[in-house]
Amino acid sequence: MNGPANRPVNRKERWQYRLQEWRKKLLRRHEHGWKGVSVLIYPHHAGSPYRIRINYYALLFPVSLIAIVIGLAGFYEVKRVTIDRDRYEKLQTSEILLSNHHIVLSQKTELLHRLEEQRDRLYRLSWNQKPDPDLNEHLQLRQVEEKILNTGSRFDLDLERYRQYRQHADLLLLGAGQAALKSLWHRVHIYWITPKGWPVYPGTASISSGYGSRMDPFLKTVPGDFHGGVDFAAAPNTPIIATAPGTVVRSVDKDRPGFGLHVVIHHGLGYQTLYAHCNKVLVKAGDRVQKGQVIALIGRTGRATGNHLHYEVRFGLERPVDPVPYISFK
């Protein structure tokens, strides 16, 4: 077969020779494939046996089908496992994120409650007993919870809660800011209208009688009335000045028993000051006066033993309060 005459000499002949060999091999295989196997079946009762011929090509089909099915099953199983692992890793990451999220949320909640307390304290300070009802309606945490219940997953729930908390915090801050401003304004206002200092220019008078129980200045031996003010002894016609801005609510320019000629000024929020036993009054009811403005002159009208100013600080309808803290208030 491999005689020297048949041997390929160049490249082209070599390839042709190889092709020929492959074709021969294939043909042999083909013949072999159609050969197949035979199965003999002998029935027990009698008769001749059956012979079933199965060639290799016919066998090839079910075998390859089974191989394909097994291969596909394996592929999908590997895929499923990979996907599950990815999903598990993602879940783990989510869990860590969620736990962090919960820590942040609980911190926020605590902060909110502290803010609420602070705001309420500020509201109390600014005399507004309870916060703005419209604002407060927004701040009902229960409402926030109800809204959350309508949403889906736990993560969504947390996100929703977070959003609500942020809104809640913004509203709270707004409320607290308003309350703080109100409180500050009230403080400034109170400071502004509180009677402060002496009702005369410095060095023009001296305190001759204090506040409280004392002997009657006329009868000397029996306990007198409660003295509701502080007396400032001075020369006649020494100027009397208002101790805070306000409106004159009473000005008596005719001598009468008791206070004689006197002036009462209302400063706001129930604060009033009284200036009594004047020789002359320089303001009339309804006049607005400034702190330090001269409103009357010292005299001895009414129930007075000498030239002096009887000065009282009143708060609301109660009896006069001790004016000493106000006099010494800078």
Ligand SMILES: [Zn+2]
């Ligand atoms: Zn007096």
